[in-house]
Amino acid sequence: PLTGKTAVVTGSNSGIGLGVARSLAEAGAAVVLNSYTDNAEDHQLAADMAAEFDTTVRYISADMSKPDACRDLIAQAGECDILVNNAGIQHVDPIEDFPTAKWDAIIAINMSSAFHTTAAALPMMRKAGWGRVVNIASAHGLTASPYKSAYVAAKHGIVGLTKVTALETAKEDITANAICPGYVLTPLVEAQIPDTAKKYDMTEDEAKEKVILDRQPSKEFATVEQIGGTTVFLCSDHAAQITGTTISVDGGWTAL
Numbered sequence: 001p002l003t004g005k006t007a008v009v010t011g012s013n014s015g016i017g018l019g020v021a022r023s024l025a026e027a028g029a030a031v032v033l034n035s036y037t038d039n040a041e042d043h044q045l046a047a048d049m050a051a052e053f054d055t056t057v058r059y060i061s062a063d064m065s066k067p068d069a070c071r072d073l074i075a076q077a078g079e080c081d082i083l084v085n086n087a088g089i090q091h092v093d094p095i096e097d098f099p100t101a102k103w104d105a106i107i108a109i110n111m112s113s114a115f116h117t118t119a120a121a122l123p124m125m126r127k128a129g130w131g132r133v134v135n136i137a138s139a140h141g142l143t144a145s146p147y148k149s150a151y152v153a154a155k156h157g158i159v160g161l162t163k164v165t166a167l168e169t170a171k172e173d174i175t176a177n178a179i180c181p182g183y184v185l186t187p188l189v190e191a192q193i194p195d196t197a198k199k200y201d202m203t204e205d206e207a208k209e210k211v212i213l214d215r216q217p218s219k220e221f222a223t224v225e226q227i228g229g230t231t232v233f234l235c236s237d238h239a240a241q242i243t244g245t246t247i248s249v250d251g252g253w254t255a256l
């Protein structure tokens with residue numbers, strides 16, 4: 001159903017971004033993969049995905065912490081019917097110990113990058129007469145946890161940006177929505193397990209079960225395929241009147 005559309009997915013050589021890119025490619029879209037690295041493996045990933053799904057897949061290196069690089073990514077893509085703002089990092093520390101450089105990097109990558117890519121992509125969507133912006137926010141875009149000040153601030157911010165994007169495009173065939181995943185077992189989450197264990201004085205297994213999945217009533221991690229499927233749904237005709245909102249994929253977290 002997405003044949004003829006070009007999708008740009010930021011931060012997509014790993015985790016949720018990669019899963020979303022695969023779902024979009026499977027649905028027939030041409031895909032642009034991105035991260036800040038420019039390795040042979042990154043380009044191989046694109047070649048393998050193109051062969052697997054019989055579509056065009058390119059890898060474009062661009063550092064989403066840099067405003068110009070965000071805009072250049074979209075310019076280099078040439079077309080952008082579907083924009084998925086997914087690049088994100090995490091850092092966990094109490095506010096008074098939180099390094100300023102980490103705060104700045106998280107705000108830049110997790111929030112401001114979406115402003116810059118959206119600004120560059122909207123004219124292309126308007127020219128094409130169709131567009132979909134899907135921002136990968138988080139349950140932390142709707143609720144908070146201690147020690148994640150920058151992440152929670154950035155994710156609440158991207159939910160706000162999503163609403164403004166929807167209002168500025170409301171009369172056009174363009175929608176903007178945010179997906180709010182609970183915990184998905186990706187490298188980003190696995191990296192938090194040792195820190196979490198240390199903070200709560202637990203083993204890593206205990207931290208996974210009692211702290212991380214404590215917030216997720218289903219007691220199961222969401223999967224990258226489920227986030228990918230939700231993205232494809234938001235790009236479908238059935239979702240044409242869904243705009244400016246959030247869709248939680250969090251096993252009941254935000255119902256608590």
Ligand code: NAD
Binds near residue numbers: 034
């Ligand atoms: P991940 O670490 O597996 O993937 C992050 C991706 O972003 C990688 O491809 C990485 O290369 C890329 N990236 C990091 N810094 C970048 C930069 N400066 N420029 C370009 N790309 C950069 O993590 P993930 O769990 O897949 O996270 C993806 C998104 O989903 C993030 O925005 C994250 O906040 C969000 N999210 C994740 C979870 C979860 O439980 N994993 C839950 C809610 C939201």
